[in-house]
Amino acid sequence: MKTALTDAFGIQYPILNAGMGRVALPNMVAAVSNAGGLGVYGAGSNPPEQTRADIHLIRSMTDKPFGANAPLALPNGRENAQVLLEEQVPVINYSMGKGDWICKAAHAYGGKVMASVTDTKLARKAQDQGCDAVIAAGHEAAGHSGDITTFTLIPRLAEVLEIPVIAAGGVANGSGLMAALALGASGVSMGTRFWTTQEGPMHQNWKQKAIDLDVEDTLYSDRFDGIPNRIMRTVAAEKMAGTRMLNVFEIFMHSFTIAKELNIPWHKLALQTLSLGPKQIEGMMRMSKMLKMHTITITTGELETGMTASGMSVGLVHDMPTIAELIPRIIEEARACEARLAASLTA
Ligand SMILES: Cc1cc2nc3c(=O)[nH]c(=O)nc-3n(C[C@H](O)[C@H](O)[C@H](O)COP(=O)(O)O)c2cc1C
The missing domain is CATH 3.20.20.70 (Aldolase class I)
Structure with a gap:
């Protein structure tokens, strides 16, 4: 070919x-x-x-x-x-x-x-x-x-x-x-x-979930990370797509884990984020929440709280x-x- x-x-x-x-x-x-x-x-x-x-x-x-x-x-x-x-x-x-x-x-x-x-x-x-x-x-x-x-x-x-x-x-x-x-x-x-x-x-449970889903089972929203993003339809994804106000305290606490995972000093990550416009700051905050949920998809079979990108092709x-x-x-x-x-x- x-x-x-x-x-x-x-x-x-x-x-x-x-x-x-x-x-x-x-x-x-x-x-x-x-x-x-x-x-x-x-x-x-x-x-x-x-x-x-x-x-x-x-x-x-x-x-x-x-x-x-x-x-x-x-x-x-x-x-x-x-x-x-x-x-x-x-x-x-x-x-x-x-x-x-x-x-x-x-x-x-x-x-x-x-x-x-x-x-x-x-x-x-x-x-x-x-x-x-x-x-x-x-x-x-x-x-x-x-x-x-x-x-x-x-x-x-x-x-x-x-x-x-x-x-x-x-x-x-x-x-x-x-x-x-x-x-x-x-x-x-x-x-x-x-x-x-x-x-x-x-995790195997997530792959099985993908097999069980159909072409309608994705969500498309800018509430996941500030840019329109297609995600597999799960309880957690539906909740996040419906969330207008973020829990800033929860995200602040999680930012320390993210800085460690990315191997970037926390103050540098914070400064980088704050130098963006207000819309991008909100996007980065949403993304940090999404990354946490994505880790669940990889490490545990927990279907209620995890989240991952998925195309309509999941069907x-x-x-x-x-x-x-x-x-x-x-x-x-x-x-x-x-x-x-x-x-x-x-x-
Ligand atoms: C789990 C997952 C993670 C992705 N991460 C990235 C990424 O890091 N960079 C990127 O350019 N695209 C990323 N994409 C989007 C893909 O590049 C691609 O556009 C998309 O998967 C095509 O649609 P399909 O999943 O229906 O095949 C990701 C897609 C999935 C499913």
């Missing part, structure tokens, strides 16, 4: 896992790359030294190309991007910020850069800044998706861009891959489908395969879909 993307990145299949912070860890990245896709590490807000150690670990688990995501607007985001450049990661994926400096530095060592975008304006900017591809997340996508659906965003970007477009949001199987290619994408990036594999770090997830099983299956489904289409068009 050759596309502009497989050629550009030197991979066998045009399939990427989303660079999910605290979820796309070295074992997932290596498994995707070893199965012929592009594994993408999620640096999230990790302490930069952890990101560096994880990149070394990935290199010990695969000799195939891999990528890594750094969300630039988050604490440690720019520092993590710098580590990815120093480590000469083959493909860097940045989100939430301006990445011209990343393109320049990555191209100097032969690396490639992808920006995550949600509309035509951001996509054009990414191309102008020197990106080699964009990951375009439609409204269906988990996390920070925009208003435009995958079905309209992808063909429009294929019209206006010269660089490859990778479709994200609403894709979880082979027919989704074929549909994305038919719309003009050169590949797909999947988050929800990959965190529900054996390699996903979430298309029906099992918990290993990644080595999933990727060939998606390719097989895509081929079957292609044959079905060809037969129905000539009938």
